[in-house]
Structure formats: structure tokens, C-alpha cells
Amino acid sequence: MNTALREPDLLLKDAVLTEAVQLIEQAGPLDDAAAMREAALSRSSPAGRIAHRAALLGQRIGLQAELLRALHWAPWVALALVVVVVMAGLSLAGNVVGGSERRINIMVALVSLLGVHMLTLLLWLAGLVLPLTSFNTSLGWLWMALTARVAGGKRGQAPVLLRAATQLLSGARLVPWAFGFVSHCIWALSFAAVLGAMLFALAFRSYTLSWETTILETGFFVNGVKWLGWAPGMLGFPVPDAATVLAPVANAAEQRAWALWLTGCIVVYGLLPRVFFAIVSALVWQRRKRGLQPDLAQPYYRKLLARFDAMAPARIVDGDPGLVRDQPPVGLKxxxxxxxxxxxxxxxxxxxxxxxxxxxxxxxxxxxxxxxxxxxxxxxxxxxxxxxxxxxxxxxxxxxxxxxxxxxxxxxxxxxxxxxxxxxxxxxxxxxxxxxxxxxxxxxxxxxxxxxxxxxxxxx
CATH class of the missing domain: 3.40.50 (Rossmann fold)
Incomplete structure (x- = not known):
């Protein structure tokens, strides 16, 4: 976005307001005569004059009030969303370790705890390389949508602010990274809660960990445990060998190895990827956040700049400092x-x-x-x-x-x-x-x- 407002860059709040006014005026221009005059008198850059005009119009139509409410409610909505996801994770952990018989099917537990996470993570990764335009199923989008709903309801201006923020993120190529950062943080907190609950239960209660099958061969489980345990093994988690996997009854040491193998898989394939991609998303945000600016190349902003130029005081152009004027010309007698x-x-x-x-x-x-x-x-x-x-x-x-x-x-x-x-x-x-x-x-x-x-x- 080479022609974005850059002299100087607008604050994100001002950029969102400016873009929101642009979206509102798509349905018809607002009465901005007074706002144009006041903005034209401000000794600021073209970007600043456009933002000043948008701020005056936003104050009149209630945009700023709803933006302030959205900024107030955003952390609380995020906290509520974290609580819901963590409770869901704890519920899954309870289903895994809370059975009355205290028997844990290793593979069922692994799929239950990592299945949805892996699916959403793969969809997010695909969105980075494929021309996907919708991230409306991510937790990040859900957080923004809920914040807009709480701040403004159905009939307020918050939906316009949401569209404006999304449009700015899209222009700066930050949609997957911004929404992804929120999603990864929530997932990481969820896995931290799940691991805490599981380790507490495994530390103070006795469980029998095993695998069962009706149609699969035993070699599938031997190879699966080996392949899945390679990465956790690099971090020091034990990996049950073939004899342990095939043993009909596991002793206490083997049960401990199974429990730590399951814990290692959740850490390596659940917690660490989310922490890693949250850090990557934060770094990309820092690198590209200066691009969160309305684009002067759009006809709407070009027209505004032309109007400001027309309101500027006229000045003498095309001066000729080298012209000799010692003797003024005289007319005919x-x-x-x-x-x-x-x-x-x-x-x-x-x-x-x-x-x-x-x-x-x-x-x-x-x-x-x-x-x-x-x-x-x-x-x-x-x-x-x-x-x-x-x-x-x-x-x-x-x-x-x-x-x-x-x-x-x-x-x-x-x-x-x-x-x-x-x-x-x-x-x-x-x-x-x-x-x-x-x-x-x-x-x-x-x-x-x-x-x-x-x-x-x-x-x-």
C-alpha cells in the first residue's frame, strides 16, 4: 500500500474512524461543509486533515462514542472467550481422566484433545498460502464480532467500525496474523489449563492407560506410538517401546511412561505450536502495523484531497526571479x-x-x-x-x-x-x-x- 496516508502515520483509532466514515459515505455524502472548513484550517498534513474531518463527522454521528465503548469492552470480551474455551478444554480433560473406571484409551484421548485444534491450525496455515478471504470461523474474528455486538448492538455504528478495522487489516495483509494471534493465545491458554488438570489428576489418582481396537492391526499402534513420540522424545518425554505397547497388562513404570507420552504429545502438538505461531503473528504485526492506514489512491480520498486543495489560499505560481524589471514598460505617446x-x-x-x-x-x-x-x-x-x-x-x-x-x-x-x-x-x-x-x-x-x-x- 504505497500510497497510504503516511505524513505522519495516523494512530490506529484515527485510521479506523477515517475508514468508517468512508464506508458510511458510500451510501451518500454527509453534510461536511463545517468539518471541511475546520479541517482545512488545521496546519497538518493531508492525512491529518482527512482524519480531522473524519473525527468531526464521527463525533456528530456517534462513531467515536461507540469506538470508545468497543475499546472498553474488548479486553472483557476476550477474557470471557478465554474462560469459555478453557472451560471447554477442562471439560475434555475431565472426560479423559474423569471416568468412573479410571481407564484411559490413549488414542481416543489424543484425538479428543488435539483433533479440533489440529483441524483449525491446518485451516489457518492453509489460509496463509491459499487465496482464502474469509477467517470468520477463527476465534479472533469471533472476538471482534462479539466486541462489536456488545459495544453497539445490531443498530449501532459498531458493525461499521468492525468492517473498517477488517478493511484496514486486509489492506495491510494482517487479517490472518491479527485473528491468528488472538486464536493462538486462546488455544495456548486452553492447553495450559488442560495440561494442568491432567497432570494434577495423574499425579494424585491411579489410572490405567491402554489402547483398544477391533479392526486395526497391532503394528499400526506400535508405529503410531513411535512416530508420535519422536518429537516429544527430543524434549525428554519417554516413548513406550514395542514391548510396552504390545504388553497385555502394563506395570506401574509402563503406566507412567504412557502418561508422560500422552502429556508430551499434548505439549508438542498442542501447546507449543500455538505458542510458536502466536509469537510469529506478533512479530508480523509489529512489522506490518504501519500499513494500517487508509489508502490515498482510492477515488474517495483523492476527491477529498482535491477539495482541500481547492480550499487552500491561492498563491502566485510560476515566478520568474531572473526577469529584469529595473525599467517598467511605458505605453505609446x-x-x-x-x-x-x-x-x-x-x-x-x-x-x-x-x-x-x-x-x-x-x-x-x-x-x-x-x-x-x-x-x-x-x-x-x-x-x-x-x-x-x-x-x-x-x-x-x-x-x-x-x-x-x-x-x-x-x-x-x-x-x-x-x-x-x-x-x-x-x-x-x-x-x-x-x-x-x-x-x-x-x-x-x-x-x-x-x-x-x-x-x-x-x-x-
């Missing part, structure tokens, strides 16, 4: 001009009516140039041929004067008696900007007014 009064519209917007209504008969001809090189040359040729006594040049006051405007004025002044500017539209600040610019470029003798009659009178 009175005896060298005709009596014509020419009006020229220069780079006016298309919606500007031209020629303007109510012009006196003395103003003729009325010309218009769009600023292209060809039309500029044609204008200069016409003015050089007619040599008017007065040249009125109508300019759009809201536009910024530039080097091209200055050059054209200087060239026109050499072919007429005097040149005056008629500033169309714009406010007093825009008119003042043009007058200051005329003084800055050495054209202070060029009169500039916003009223045609005043311009014709020489702005007296």
Missing part, C-alpha cells in the same frame, strides 16, 4: 495611438458570459484569448496594428497571476497608450492579491479594479 478602447478577455472560465452585457459603444472591438501561444501572437498583432489609446484586459480574479500574464502585459504595453485590468468575480482578498502582484513585478502603474465603470474612469 498620445500622438502615436488611435482613439480606440479595446476590451480583451484573458483566460476566462468557460461559464463566464462573453462579451459582457451593458458595454458602452466606445468599447470596440471586444476580443477573447484562451492563453494559447497562437492566440497570444494574434492578439499582439491586432493590438500592434490598432494601437489603441486604452486596452482593458479582463482577468478571472480567483485565478493566480503568473509569469505568462506578466509577459503578456509587458508586451501589450508597448503597443497601446495604457493598459488597465478589469478583475472579474473573486473576493476582496483576490483583488488585493492581484494589486500586490502588479507592484511586485514592477507594473504598479497598471490600474486594476473590479468594476467596469471604475476601470473605464481609470480607477480614480
Amino acid at each position: 498620445a500622438g502615436d495611438t488611435s482613439d480606440k478602447l479595446i476590451l480583451v478577455g484573458f483566460e476566462l472560465p468557460q461559464e463566464t458570459p462573453w462579451p459582457p452585457a451593458g458595454l458602452p459603444a466606445s468599447v470596440a472591438p471586444v476580443l477573447h484569448v484562451d492563453g494559447s501561444a497562437g492566440q497570444r501572437h494574434a492578439l499582439l498583432d491586432t493590438i500592434a496594428r490598432l494601437r489603441p489609446r486604452t486596452l482593458l484586459m479582463a482577468c478571472h480574479a480567483a485565478s493566480s497571476p503568473d509569469r505568462g500574464t506578466e509577459r503578456l502585459l509587458r508586451e501589450l504595453l508597448g503597443h497601446c497608450g495604457e493598459c488597465r485590468l478589469w478583475l472579474l468575480s473573486g473576493d476582496e482578498a483576490a483583488h488585493g492579491r492581484w494589486r500586490r502582484w502588479l507592484g511586485d513585478v514592477g507594473l504598479e502603474h497598471v490600474a486594476a479594479c473590479d468594476d467596469l465603470e471604475a476601470t473605464l474612469r481609470g480607477c480614480a
Whole structure:
């Protein structure tokens, strides 16, 4: 996400609010005139202005209040979810060691304790390499969904905040890692509780551990115990040999080996993978969390930036510090001009009516140039041929004067008696900007007014 808001990065809370407002405005723009003005006045980066606008709108429609409630309830929902999963794990452990006959079928116990865990872990790993887009079955997603439900209910803004957070996670490629971190932590706590309950029961009560089958061969169990015990054996857990597996009645030492083998399998294939992947998920989060930013490349944000740019104070562009202005240009002498009064519209917007209504008969001809090189040359040729006594040049006051405007004025002044500017539209600040610019470029003798009659009178 190369074009994300990065100047500086937004806090995650601000980024979620900004993205949530974007999702809400997909159904229709909000009334943001006041928010835009206030955000435009803030001396912050483009990212900060967009976030400021979103914060003001979020305050008005209740987003911030629900986000604060969600942040308040999130740890409590996580704790409740941990309690539920741990209780489920303890229930499984109770089913394994709580039988009245105190007999434990090793393989049934192993599948009961590790089956769902292995299935969900494999699905999570598959989601890292396959183009899977849904992690809605993970404990992490369940935690976020429950938090949104508790914070806002069905009709609040919390579902929008949930979508915004998920969208940010997706943009930063953090969906499996964020949801996975929560899931792995909950599973790790569950296995820790299961191991604690099992070890307590095995330490203070006597159990008979064995395996049973009707259709499988004994070699299956011999090889299974050997293969499953290889990794726990690397950590020092005992692995029953073939004689122990095939023995019809196990002695106390063999029962102890079976119990520790079962414990080692739960540690190696249950607890440790979840702890390992929780650490990996946390590291990936730290590496990619700066990408949790709304993306300026989206049309929605490009439009907002364009609106902020349009609200920025106009400035003089295309300066020419190298232009020599020691001697301001002077017009033709009175005896060298005709009596014509020419009006020229220069780079006016298309919606500007031209020629303007109510012009006196003395103003003729009325010309218009769009600023292209060809039309500029044609204008200069016409003015050089007619040599008017007065040249009125109508300019759009809201536009910024530039080097091209200055050059054209200087060239026109050499072919007429005097040149005056008629500033169309714009406010007093825009008119003042043009007058200051005329003084800055050495054209202070060029009169500039916003009223045609005043311009014709020489702005007296």
C-alpha cells in the first residue's frame, strides 16, 4: 500500500474512524461543509486533515462514542472467550481422566484433545498460502464480532467500525496474523489449563492407560506410538517401546511412561505450536502495523484531497526571479495611438458570459484569448496594428497571476497608450492579491479594479 496516508502515520483509532466514515459515505455524502472548513484550517498534513474531518463527522454521528465503548469492552470480551474455551478444554480433560473406571484409551484421548485444534491450525496455515478471504470461523474474528455486538448492538455504528478495522487489516495483509494471534493465545491458554488438570489428576489418582481396537492391526499402534513420540522424545518425554505397547497388562513404570507420552504429545502438538505461531503473528504485526492506514489512491480520498486543495489560499505560481524589471514598460505617446478602447478577455472560465452585457459603444472591438501561444501572437498583432489609446484586459480574479500574464502585459504595453485590468468575480482578498502582484513585478502603474465603470474612469 504505497500510497497510504503516511505524513505522519495516523494512530490506529484515527485510521479506523477515517475508514468508517468512508464506508458510511458510500451510501451518500454527509453534510461536511463545517468539518471541511475546520479541517482545512488545521496546519497538518493531508492525512491529518482527512482524519480531522473524519473525527468531526464521527463525533456528530456517534462513531467515536461507540469506538470508545468497543475499546472498553474488548479486553472483557476476550477474557470471557478465554474462560469459555478453557472451560471447554477442562471439560475434555475431565472426560479423559474423569471416568468412573479410571481407564484411559490413549488414542481416543489424543484425538479428543488435539483433533479440533489440529483441524483449525491446518485451516489457518492453509489460509496463509491459499487465496482464502474469509477467517470468520477463527476465534479472533469471533472476538471482534462479539466486541462489536456488545459495544453497539445490531443498530449501532459498531458493525461499521468492525468492517473498517477488517478493511484496514486486509489492506495491510494482517487479517490472518491479527485473528491468528488472538486464536493462538486462546488455544495456548486452553492447553495450559488442560495440561494442568491432567497432570494434577495423574499425579494424585491411579489410572490405567491402554489402547483398544477391533479392526486395526497391532503394528499400526506400535508405529503410531513411535512416530508420535519422536518429537516429544527430543524434549525428554519417554516413548513406550514395542514391548510396552504390545504388553497385555502394563506395570506401574509402563503406566507412567504412557502418561508422560500422552502429556508430551499434548505439549508438542498442542501447546507449543500455538505458542510458536502466536509469537510469529506478533512479530508480523509489529512489522506490518504501519500499513494500517487508509489508502490515498482510492477515488474517495483523492476527491477529498482535491477539495482541500481547492480550499487552500491561492498563491502566485510560476515566478520568474531572473526577469529584469529595473525599467517598467511605458505605453505609446498620445500622438502615436488611435482613439480606440479595446476590451480583451484573458483566460476566462468557460461559464463566464462573453462579451459582457451593458458595454458602452466606445468599447470596440471586444476580443477573447484562451492563453494559447497562437492566440497570444494574434492578439499582439491586432493590438500592434490598432494601437489603441486604452486596452482593458479582463482577468478571472480567483485565478493566480503568473509569469505568462506578466509577459503578456509587458508586451501589450508597448503597443497601446495604457493598459488597465478589469478583475472579474473573486473576493476582496483576490483583488488585493492581484494589486500586490502588479507592484511586485514592477507594473504598479497598471490600474486594476473590479468594476467596469471604475476601470473605464481609470480607477480614480
